[in-house]
Amino acid sequence: MCTSITLENDHSNYLARTMDFGFELDGKPVVVPRQYTFTPQLGETLTFPYGFVGTGRKLGAYLFADGVNEKGLAIAELYFPTEASYLEAPLPETTALAPHEFIMWVLGNISSIEELKNRIHEVSILNTENQLLGVVLPLHFIVADSSGQTVVVETHDKTLTIKENPVHVMTNSPRFEWHLQNLNNYLSLQPQNFPAKTFGKLSAVPFGQGSGTYGLPGGYTSPERFVRAVYLRNYIISTETADEALTGIFHILDNVTIPKGVNLKNDGSTDYTQYRAAFDTKNQRYYFNPYHTPEVFSLQLTEALLNSPAPIEYDVPTGFTTTSLGE
Template identity: 25%
Template sequence: MCTRALWAHAGDAVLVGRNMDWMEEMGTNLWAFPRGMPRDDGIDGEITWMSRFGSLVTAAHDLMTVDGVNEVGLAAHQLFLPESDYGARDRSRPALSAAVWMQYVLDTFASVAEAVEWITGARLQIVPQHDPSTGKATTLHMALDDRSGDSAIVEYLDGTPRVHHGPEHTVVTNSPPYDQQLEHLRTIEGLGGSTPLPGGTDPSDRFARAAYYLTRLPHPADTTEAVASLLSVMRNAAQPFRVADPAKPYASQTIWRTVADLTNGIYVYESASRPNIVWARLAELDLSPGAPARKLDLAHDTGLEGGLVGDVGHAFTPAAPMRFLAVAA
């Protein structure tokens, strides 16, 4: 499932797009989290923290955050990687549940470099839990990007984090692991090789198309054109509605997509099953310490019949803090 593409030269802004591909709807809502929210690791409470930065995120089942950006322009995106191997639990290492991993990064760090330094230096361990809809263990990797255009892809293939860090890492999809995706990319016409640009839905095909068209976007006249341009790339890498194959969740349909303007703090959301695009500006959300968490209910949006559309910052409503899915004892 999923495609992420980073456009670091979108006029005067840095933009990142993400498709969420999955076999079923996941009760998606947007959440605005203020600074100073208490959190824990979702395992045994050995790691606790207060959020340093406010964030605007997309949540699955209101149990884990899977995409989002914080108020200083660091974004994170969790994507499916079936080869993920987090290793046996090592209690000498700091650990986070997969459900709270992304949120810890957004709560704590101002840049990709800061996040990478901690993940690798602390030898962070991720502990998977079971997806509430499928019952299967989560196997995720994470893409990071920030308003400077920096990027990192973090994968666990042997129990330890493997990190590809640098602005050149603009696209990520799913299987196979990232280094193999890069090898395949160099065989594609227009990207170093002679193989025609593929049109299929396999992760490597989507990787190649996103990389190819991302490098061919025209210089945008303004933010609106920049967002529209990146959405065109994400739609090209999207997967149409299809009968789900439980054995291949990475070949599921696209259920929603986002574009985050990391420079101007704008977060755009488009559902594949609703005709309206919505967005919110972080600067217009109350992310101050003591402010309540706020939720935008997208799971029950009515679409054409008076549904949400356009700037929806005003439509977030106070909500009890989200309860992140914990690892079962």
């Protein structure tokens, strides 16, 4: 599972996400330089003109769950169970990719959402297992760029389809259109308290502050997280500076972050938020917050990193950190 949002202000357009999963992914910040050569499981070696930074892991080649490239295009993959469908053989004159390799192709080749719309026909996503997990990953994707656009990429009848995202939120199954229609059930949600109401001779008043959010779903299912994230993003106070935007983003993510142990899978493993990440599309800066610490680590894409001879991995400190006062 996972939750993602985008948030725009005068400073940038940010894409942010939680990575919720049961299997320990051990993702870490990784920079891939320009002209990196990548060999998909099913095809010929590709050379990427653009460098990028994101959360990755090396399994022979590097694989990423999210990232932002030097052109300001950001993308994240989220689980799409029971809905994703893939081809058994590539279409003519296309690059054959496993589902988990699509992010690498996008970050290494695509500069904007408009370019993605024009070039998405160049790839075929095939029914191919992820080597780490031993399963075909059911995935869909949220994409943002510095223009403020946000789209969702899902497979329909084994075909990649780009969908405009008017609410700037994505979670998991069902299909994106279902989530948008489901918002019709929550028209009463508002930040203001409800006024008193008369029932016969009885005047009923709210018990206290927050009555306007009565009915806001609080569980961890995909539909509940979608509604909660849409509400929070829609009403959060204006975030004019970069610091205010990031503060708002991580407070929204706090509301869909899953602690260890409260959400168990059928096999007994715990599905929890292994990390949160945010991507500044105008300034190509990456923010990373792993589960074990409240600290947020940042990494700026620079010319030196983009021209490095090989990918660079970054380890982050472990353990809960505090700032001591008055000592």
